[in-house]
Amino acid sequence: MTTLSADDLVSRQYEALPYPARNPRDEARRLIEGSPGALPEMRHWIFGGRLPARMRVLFAGGGTGDGCIMLAQQLADAGIAAEITHLDMSAAAQKIAAERAAIRGLKVDFVRGSLLDVERLAPGPFDYIDCCGVLHHLADPAAGLAALRSVLARGGGMGLMVYGRIGRSGVYDMQDALRLLAPEGDPPAARLAIAKRLLPALPTTNRLRRNEAVTDHLNGGDAGIFDLLLHSRDRAYDVESFVGLIEDGGLGLASLIEPARYQPETYLLDPQLRRIAGDLDPRDRAVLAERLAGNIARHVAYVVHPDHEALPPAPLDPDAIPVWSRTDGAQMAAAMGSDRVLKLTLDGLAYRFPLPQSAPVIARAIDGRASVGEIAAQVKVQGFERAWPATFAVLNGISRLFLRRA
Ligand SMILES: C[S@@+](CC[C@H](N)C(=O)[O-])C[C@H]1O[C@@H](n2cnc3c(N)ncnc32)[C@H](O)[C@@H]1O
Structure with missing residues (x-):
């Protein structure tokens, strides 16, 4: 009997059971959206709110195509020229992803092979590299990240997802x-x-x-x-080992997603505990939040090249344009309720985010085109300069609202 190596077992799995299971015909009725890789989110965190005129994008271990199809569709809808490459070692997964792209009329280049060979197979530079749920299946995740970094453009960034150790309890x-x-x-x-x-x-x-x-x-x-x-190789990270992987790989952390889930105040009501948590350094704050929540089963981060300079627009920049992701102003305003507390359940936990009194009025005025200055003039809310940043912090913290530049 021949013994298969872990690499062979991983390859065999993704040929037999392409992941995630998708039926290309479903593209006719819905677009699957998520993180990392959603256009408004990566534009905000990596590109300072404005994408390069012509994007080069790599999906490393793109699987059956969820992220790739989402971003290709969003870029096409926004009229942004992009060259998109899907790299994966599974022929079966790429067949499904290619059918999904074809049904939508999206152009994606498919390259078969290991991301460890990316320099040879799909030479960069890429402005955005998406690697979701792949590094933790490699024998050496740091080597995988280094390979991706070698094809990352200087002003570019990556969206990464690895398993969360604590949230994967059991x-x-x-x-x-x-x-x-x-x-x-x-x-x-x-x-x-x-x-x-x-x-x-x-x-x-x-x-x-x-x-x-x-x-x-x-x-x-x-x-x-x-x-x-039944996977033959996966490892999970706590937030400090994930941030360590990123920083040891010579990359800068732009944000963990969703940011609010990594803020201890999301879980602490007691004022003294909130004060102590507020004095911790950013990494320890994330560590504390992860330990308190216990439900972060996947860590998502946007990371940037060390020479990268763009920062997300400031909420009070009058020229910044707020844009929704996976929701709209009417839906969000309704969710705020008469008590102005946004309630949502994520991964088994009921979250409650108090909002300013004027948050629903502001939310309804956000249409993806009006700038912050125009919204302020339109809503005529007293104390807009405090209410808007507070509203933005909550909605950006749950990855529903971002800023772009014209
Ligand atoms: C868990 S799936 C994730 C798919 C996709 N990124 C998503 O999130 O929907 C992992 C994918 O990575 C691919 N993969 C694993 N190791 C790889 C490697 N060394 N190079 C390229 N692809 C790899 C597998 O074939 C599989 O399609």
Whole structure:
């Protein structure tokens, strides 16, 4: 019997079960949006609110195409010229991504191979590199990040996603359990069948069963179950090891996403605790927030080349233009309710964000075209210069509102 290496097992998995499972025909009825890679979000955090005239974009380990299709569509809708490359070692995943692009009439170049060979396969420089859910499957994630950095344009940046150790509570227990019940050398279909027998009958105290932040095994089909519980190589990061990976890789952290989830005040009401947390340095604040929340199962970050200079526009810059992502002003204003507290549930936790009294009026005036100065003149809200930045901080903190420059 030949023993397969971890690399072989990872390749075999993504050929047999391209991830995430997608049916190209669904492109006719919806666009999947998320982070990293959403146009308003990466433009804000990486490009100071204004994209280069002609973008070169790389999706490294682009899989079945969620991020790639989203950004290609958003760039096309915005009339921004872009050259988009999808690099992946799985032919099966690329076939699905290519069909999705074709149905939408989007032009994407597909390159097959490992991101470790990116310099040879898809020479840069790229203005934006998206690497979502891939580095943590490599034998050496730092080598993968270094390879990507070597093809990053000087003014450019990347959107990264790696697994969150704390939020994935229970996942590694189940991977251990399944290694005993369904050894790694067994055929993937047999291992999957064992996992499916096990899942419905887990004890109520099982940590995966209790973890509301992880749902791939519940709604990701066979590919989701395999990727989560039967993967032959994944590692998870706490926020400090993720930031360490970024900084050791010679990159600067622009923001963790969603920013509010990495702010201890999101979880602390007690004034004394808030004061102590407020005095911590930025990294410790993120560490504290992650430990308090317990539900960050994936870390997303925008990172920039060290020579990069653009900063996100300041909220009070009168020429900055607020733009929604995945929502609109009417929807957000309605969600603020009569008590002016924005309530939303993310990964099992009910978040509450108090807002200024005038937040709904301001939200309704944001249409993606009007500048901050124009909105101020239109809404005529007393204390706009305090209410608007406070409103923006909350909505930007949950990655629903960003700024662009004309
Ligand atoms: C978990 S999927 C993520 C797909 C996509 N980025 C997303 O978030 O929807 C991981 C993808 O990375 C690809 N992959 C893994 N190792 C790779 C490598 N060394 N080079 C290129 N692609 C790789 C796999 O084939 C798979 O399609």
